[in-house]
Amino acid sequence: MYSKAQLLKMNHSPLGSNWIRNLENIKEYANIYPTGDASLSGRMYVALSEKLTDELIKKYNILV
Numbered sequence: 001m002y003s004k005a006q007l008l009k010m011n012h013s014p015l016g017s018n019w020i021r022n023l024e025n026i027k028e029y030a031n032i033y034p035t036g037d038a039s040l041s042g043r044m045y046v047a048l049s050e051k052l053t054d055e056l057i058k059k060y061n062i063l064v
Contacts, residue, residue, distance in 0.1 A: 002031070007030060019041065020032055021047070031048060
């Protein structure tokens with residue numbers, strides 16, 4: 001798990017920016033999961049603080 005501050009720092013790193021989605025809904029801690037979506041800078045990830053469910057996997061196109 002990562003803190004929201006860590007996620008924000010990672011999301012604006014020299015390696016890429018805005019590659020983690022859903023940060024506005026994170027209060028304190030979250031895990032990041034790879035999605036099937038990509039941009040020119042690479043794979044997109046989603047930050048979630050709740051457990052993965054089939055609904056979340058479909059909603060965010062999470063790779064399992």
